[in-house]
Amino acid sequence: MPPIDLTGKAAVVTGSGRGLGLAYAHALAAHGASVVVNDIDAAVAEQAVKSLTEAGGTAVAEAVPVGTAEAADRLVQRAVEEFGRLDILVTNAGILRDKVLWKMTDDDFDAVLTTHLRGTFTCARSAAVRMRAQGEGGTLVLVGSPAGQRGNFGQTNYAAAKAGIAAMARTWSMELARADITVNAIVPVAATAMTETIPAFAPYIEALHDGEPLPPFLRQGEGFGTPEDCAALVPFLASEAARGITGQCIGIGGDKVALWSHPQEIRVAYADGGWTPQTLADAFPASVGAELQTVGIPAPKLPEA
Numbered sequence: 056m057p058p059i060d061l062t063g064k065a066a067v068v069t070g071s072g073r074g075l076g077l078a079y080a081h082a083l084a085a086h087g088a089s090v091v092v093n094d095i096d097a098a099v100a101e102q103a104v105k106s107l108t109e110a111g112g113t114a115v116a117e118a119v120p121v122g123t124a125e126a127a128d129r130l131v132q133r134a135v136e137e138f139g140r141l142d143i144l145v146t147n148a149g150i151l152r153d154k155v156l157w158k159m160t161d162d163d164f165d166a167v168l169t170t171h172l173r174g175t176f177t178c179a180r181s182a183a184v185r186m187r188a189q190g191e192g193g194t195l196v197l198v199g200s201p202a203g204q205r206g207n208f209g210q211t212n213y214a215a216a217k218a219g220i221a222a223m224a225r226t227w228s229m230e231l232a233r234a235d236i237t238v239n240a241i242v243p244v245a246a247t248a249m250t251e252t253i254p255a256f257a258p259y260i261e262a263l264h265d266g267e268p269l270p271p272f273l274r275q276g277e278g279f280g281t282p283e284d285c286a287a288l289v290p291f292l293a294s295e296a297a298r299g300i301t302g303q304c305i306g307i308g309g310d311k312v313a314l315w316s317h318p319q320e321i322r323v324a325y326a327d328g329g330w331t332p333q334t335l336a337d338a339f340p341a342s343v344g345a346e347l348q349t350v351g352i353p354a355p356k357l358p359e360a
Contacts, residue, residue, distance in 0.1 A: 104116045159212065190234075242306035256279065324342035
């Protein structure tokens, strides 16, 4: 394959003032793309732009909370005004409001869904309109999570939003195929402010901040690494090398990259004339119920002390 080259392309990366979003922006800029950096905090966005330009990239800041159609249009318009076009959208912006079901408020639920799910929808819609008008294709990279693939305790809102994002990626990949716009969801696993709160990971992330590398059992066994490890997937998906990849959920972290399966039937059973509660009770354990699926993100396998 020829070298990944995004020269002449323009990107919007939502929630790119810090963490994974900033790593995505740096990776795109390092491969030639011009980037609109987005964050809710203007000072954070400007600092991110400074880090990109000091590294030799081209970037501008647009501080606005994603979620509304107006915010999405602002981001797309900023790319067009500054760079003349839009080729790549990465929907990374997100917040957390973790609580168990019986303690989660309407506001907790709505805030997370507005930023993650509605924010992805509005930004993707605005980007798709622009990319279709340009007539030269494009790339949508939607940021998912293992929580959206498997569920996670205390994350009703977040898991629901991320599951919806995966479903939107599959749907939009069909709707935008004729316009040569690829749509994929990525599932990153990295040392971030959020994963610092996981007790099993916390000491290793603290050591990482002190300059120590993450051990192989995390980088390989758990597929857990730095934001920069995850960022490599974004310029790849935006490049010509990935034009045939669309509608997929792709995980990345540490030394690991993986393709997530789509939900599909695992076992089936049939009853002539249909089922009754009693025939289901009789047949289910030895047929469909013989392979019930696990839920939740598996606990990391740490070495014994």
